[in-house]
Amino acid sequence: MMTNNPVICGFARSPFTPANKGSLAKVRPDDIAAAVIVGLLEKIGVDKSKIEDVIVGCAFPEAEQGFNLGRMVTFLADLPSQVSGVTVNRFCGSSMQAIHDAAGRIAMGAGDAFICGGVESMTRIPMSGFNPLPNPRLATEMPEVFTNMGLTAENLASLYEISREDQQSFAIESHNRAVSATTANNFSSSIIPIETESGIVSEDGCIRGNTNQETLNKLRPAFLTDGSVTAGTSSPLTDGAAFVFVCSESFAKENGLTPLARIKSIAVSGCSPEIMGIGPVEASRKALERAGLSLEEIDIVELNEAFAAQSLAVIEEMGLNPSIVNIDGGALALGHPLGASGARIVGRASEILARNGSRVALATMCIGGGQGIATILEKVD
Numbered sequence: 001m002m003t004n005n006p007v008i009c010g011f012a013r014s015p016f017t018p019a020n021k022g023s024l025a026k027v028r029p030d031d032i033a034a035a036v037i038v039g040l041l042e043k044i045g046v047d048k049s050k051i052e053d054v055i056v057g058c059a060f061p062e063a064e065q066g067f068n069l070g071r072m073v074t075f076l077a078d079l080p081s082q083v084s085g086v087t088v089n090r091f092c093g094s095s096m097q098a099i100h101d102a103a104g105r106i107a108m109g110a111g112d113a114f115i116c117g118g119v120e121s122m123t124r125i126p127m128s129g130f131n132p133l134p135n136p137r138l139a140t141e142m143p144e145v146f147t148n149m150g151l152t153a154e155n156l157a158s159l160y161e162i163s164r165e166d167q168q169s170f171a172i173e174s175h176n177r178a179v180s181a182t183t184a185n186n187f188s189s190s191i192i193p194i195e196t197e198s199g200i201v202s203e204d205g206c207i208r209g210n211t212n213q214e215t216l217n218k219l220r221p222a223f224l225t226d227g228s229v230t231a232g233t234s235s236p237l238t239d240g241a242a243f244v245f246v247c248s249e250s251f252a253k254e255n256g257l258t259p260l261a262r263i264k265s266i267a268v269s270g271c272s273p274e275i276m277g278i279g280p281v282e283a284s285r286k287a288l289e290r291a292g293l294s295l296e297e298i299d300i301v302e303l304n305e306a307f308a309a310q311s312l313a314v315i316e317e318m319g320l321n322p323s324i325v326n327i328d329g330g331a332l333a334l335g336h337p338l339g340a341s342g343a344r345i346v347g348r349a350s351e352i353l354a355r356n357g358s359r360v361a362l363a364t365m366c367i368g369g370g371q372g373i374a375t376i377l378e379k380v381d
Helices: 029-044 069-076 094-107 136-141 149-159 164-183 212-218 247-256 271-290 308-318 340-355
Strands: 006-013 051-056 084-088 111-123 194-196 198-202 238-248 263-269 298-301 359-369 370-376
Touching: 006 029, 006 094, 006 164, 006 247, 006 340, 029 069, 029 194, 029 238, 051 069, 051 094, 051 340, 069 084, 084 094, 094 111, 094 238, 094 263, 094 340, 094 370, 111 136, 111 340, 149 271, 149 298, 149 308, 164 212, 194 359, 238 247, 238 340, 263 271, 263 340, 271 370, 298 308, 298 340, 308 359, 340 359, 340 370
Parallel strands: 051 084, 051 111, 298 359
Antiparallel strands: 006 238, 006 263, 111 238, 194 198, 263 370, 359 370
């Protein structure tokens, strides 16, 4: 058994399209996930029989996302029957958790090659699922555990005194960067076209190049009558899937694979549920400490933009340089299919490291219920 550092040797995702009205709304999530896995394996050309496990993250694994989704997609992707599959759930952090699980297993010698990622159809499975049944005692004694995600953003906007105008400026910049990245074909190599009844879908559908203060000013507050968070400063409901190929460094060498990045450290952390959006702060600090790095040594940050207010609070609390955060745009523009976003930002950070000469990247995100998750990546020489 080969045991050494975990590396990322490939990244692929579907187009991210708006829930309910987007081009993937009529496509089953398990079919989207399988198509991305097939595309990923075609890109890297690895022997499928050498894959230990397919680890699939999903925030609401029921209905078309149920039946142990991870195992189901191994069949849909036509993988050998000996390749197993498992589903993991850490809400929005699910697909990053899938990557962490593989990294830990590689480190302890429990496998050398994994497909890790996630999928979410927010069209076909609603937020909170079809039959949410919160624990009555918990709902009575700690109702903040079930705080609406939008209200958690409002709480941070109030706590950090983040104005509506600042939130809108952040959202506009996210869209502008995503437009520039699309124009520069920065996403084209990672997007796997998806076949639908209406044709091939090969482009993201959430990016709005004409976003400006005037149009955003017309939107009503989405969660509080006198609030500052609107649909325009919230990540859109999205359908999509994203996966990375995680393997040991020696497996990559022996199989002729070129690593995009090495996983240097990982971390998770909890926080108060009513301000769940601040979760990335402590998780990132733990990951930095485990990597033996300071914040000043980070060249690239991929911060999942659940809300503009949440992202701005994290940037302020951590003292991040905004110019290195989401340089190709973030979830406000690209979309946030819950179970897929963690793999998207890890994969994106890995590709940026491989393309622009940066040395170290941080990928981090908040999680409903009050958690954060973070991954430190380093360039492989």
